[in-house]
Amino acid sequence: MDLVLLTGVSGFIAKHVALKLLNAGYSVRGTLRRMDRAEEVRAALAPYLTEHAGVLTFVQADLESDAGWAEAMAGVSALVHTASPFPIAQPKDPATVIRPAVEGTERVLKAAASAGVTRVILTSSTVAVLNEAKPDTLQDEADWCDIHLPSTTPYAKSKTLAERTAWEIAKARGLKLTTINPGLVLGPPLDEHYGSSLGLVERFLKGKDPMLPPMGIPVVDVRDVAEMHLRALQRPETEGRRYLASSGSMAFVDMGRTLKAAYPTRRIPTREAPKAIVRLLSVFDASIKSILPKLGHLERVSNARAVKEMGMEFIAPKAALLASADWLVKHGRIWA
Template sequence: MELVLLTGVSGFIAKHVALKLLNAGYSVRGTLRRMDRADEVRAALAPYLTEHAGELSFVQADLESDAGWAEAFQGVAALVHTASPFPGAQPKDPAQVIRPAVEGTERVLKAAAAAGVTRVVLTSSTVAVLNEAKPDTLQDEADWCDTHLPTTTPYARSKTLAERAAWEIAKTRGLRLTTINPGLVFGPPLDGHYGTSLALVERILKGRDPMMPLVGQPVVDVRDVAEMHLRALERPETIGRRYIAASGSMAFVDMGRTLKAAYPTRRIPTREAPQVLVRLLALFDPSIRTILPKLGHLERVSNARAVKEMGMEFIAPKAALLAAADWLVKHGRIRA
């Protein structure tokens, strides 16, 4: 079966993508910045692999260095590029996020083109879709984040500029590109390395905040995101198109109420915080500062293209949230 190069294989989404690809019979070569994480990835995937799974191997390569990429692409039929920095709080220097995301995407896609690998599936984000100049409107793949708005976060800029760079390289180098644009990714991780999105669920379960800000975002289950990468790879008709991965939107206060209903003995916030209080707290908490531009808005995107063209049947937002919470509780990440 074909060999797929999967960048950033140790990531939360990437591990699920690797599992989908392997169980579909593909061989997967995962890139790692540090080879000492190879055993971690193998251990995470092992319980879920079928007897017909493809072979898993690893290669050392870093988004910020040219070293190793030419070797990584040897014998590869397709690239799935998931690696990109995802900060819990926006950095003081936006370039810390933007530069590695954009330059890393350029480096990897140009290396693919140089190696004659033309089929590419790229993990982007709904932040590259959502235009803050159109708050509370249903947005779709025709929409793009406006990177020139002063309220656009460095993370949103990084994903938008990286995706635009990918489309430009695809155009000039003849790459057959598909992008997957996930919302806030919940669902169960395959191991304890789950990053920023599940850290939000952890924060709510721990009752760290007495109230919830009036903010809402598109939500998706990680298993659906992985399935969309597989379907994109296997369906030539997806080439040249973006696909939003989202099952609906949830306000943070609804996340709190959903989790409180599931875990009634836990001190979980269910009240909506006054906006003036959120702005005050943001002065002291960088992770709260991140959401200020979105305060008072429910961001909404359409998944119609993924449903129609990929045949996706999405896991509901509440089910994705509860699956994440259930994993965190069962694996001792939250004290009883």
């Protein structure tokens, strides 16, 4: 079966993508910055692999270095590029997140083109789609984040510029590119190494905030995101297209109330904070400042293309949220 190169294989989304690919019969070569994480990835996937799963191997390569990429591409039929920096808080220097995302995408896609690998699936984000000049409108694959707005975060700029770079290289070098643009990715991790991905759910369950900001964002289950990567790879008609991975949007207060109903004994916030209080808090907390333009808005994106062209049936936002919480509580990540 075909060999697929999967970048950043130790990531929360990437492990699920690896599982989908392997169980579909593909062999997967995963890139790691440090080879000592190979056994961690193997152990995470092992309980879920079928008897007909493809072969999993690893190669060392870093987004910020040319070393190893030519070797990584050898004999590969397709590239699935999931690796990208994901900051917990917005950095003081935007370049620390923008540069590796953009240069890394450029480095990996050019290495693929040089090796004759033409099929590429790229993990982007709905932040590369959502234009804050059009709040509360249902946005789709034709929309792009406006990086010139003063409110655009370094993370949104990094994902937007990285995706635009990918499309430019694809056009110039003849790559058959598909992008998958997920919203907030929830759902169960495959092991305890999931980085900052479920940080929001952990924060809710720990009751760190007395109230919640008046805003909402698109949500998707990690298992659906992985399935979309697989379907994109299997369907040539997806080449040259973007696909939004979202099962719907949830307001933060609805997330809080959903979790409180499931865990009534926990101190989970269920009240919405007045905008004035959030603005005041942002003076003291830089991570809050980045959400100010979103206050009072429910960001929404359309999943119609994924449903129509990929046949996706999405896990509901509440189910994805509860699956995350369930896993965190059962695995002792959140103490009573």
